Amino acid sequence: MDSADSRRGAAAAGPRDAADLALSLAVELDPELLELALTHRSYAYEHGGIAHNERLEFLGDSILGQAVTVMLYTSHPERDEGELAKRRSSLVSSAALAEIARGLELGDYLRLGRGEELTGGRDKSSILADTVEALIGAAYLSAGHDEATALVLRLIEPLLADPDRFGAAMDPKTSLQELAARLGRGAPAYRIADSGPDHLKRFHATVVLDGEDVASGEGSSKKHAEMAAALQAWTLLQQSAG
Template identity: 75%
Template structure:
């Protein structure tokens, strides 16, 4: 069940952005809930908007704060900060999962902790902030949300090349080479890719993206994060 009104108040206080209750509710509504409730609104349009705001805010911040980095390094850092794994990590720190409006199918399959759903919801909230509070407030929200990621250089390094980092970590742990299985869905002009990474025949992480490479990288970073946490 979605969070109580008190819990929702805690979320609004953390976000510190003036988003109307109706728009915030929309941002928290997954398409699975919409499909099971007569086609009510869901957050995919807000997610589309928020993705653009997120990318611009992170790009400008990296450009200004790293005058000595070339285009390639800036692009890698941006990719690591806006990845579904990074955004899902942000979402978990604020317990965003308990506020989601999900359909029964997603509820039963652990949708409240799926990285792809959490990441998409973060983007939808950013989009909602832009609509109700304006560009400056939305940018400030983005920078507050990603600030903890910038303080973790080890993880940041792995995010720059997650497939290599995962392979090296798995080798050190004696788990063998990662294997990737990728599927796609949607029309040709707007395909989505889903990757599953396994070690020793066991599926350990999943990732989504708009290309096969992006999905594999998201899955690899999720797997790297899981394996690293297990050794702490």
């Protein structure tokens, strides 16, 4: 059974036992915090407005950024601030976190509302990335700063082994264009949509290759949304090519 079939099977049977996920993360997680970290707002809304994982996501985002920043600063004394910032952006991007989540089969453990289940929420990059951050937040509250930092470093270790990633993160649109050309996929096109009031507008970009929607990304501007989508598309193409 391929990964897509596995995810459909998981959706039909309900989420997997979160205790299995805790074992794979190798950190002692409070069961209630673990369940909270896996609870998407769509599930919370359909179950009487119970708590969901966005506060934990907020906490985990801060811990993730600090852990990666300190690691890069201490590991690369030869690199300047600009280079370190670009590398950090690559490692904490939604595309990178979604890649980590797929490696953990995290989608199988999510508590999603019916609407998200029906629209492929278990493999939606934004949901997966946010859940990774929520898990980091849960690790901090359950086991403390050092254990949460150690978890972050374990999670990003496979990403550090891919030197091409940093080039793609610095200029994702050009990197995607070059990779697509090498693979004979043609030039990427971008479809843009926006939502929200003018003062809080969010942009959603979808990368299209050969008439096929390949990946998507969000941002506070069209440029940022396109860059996020391009990096996600580059990551997916790189995986399929390698």
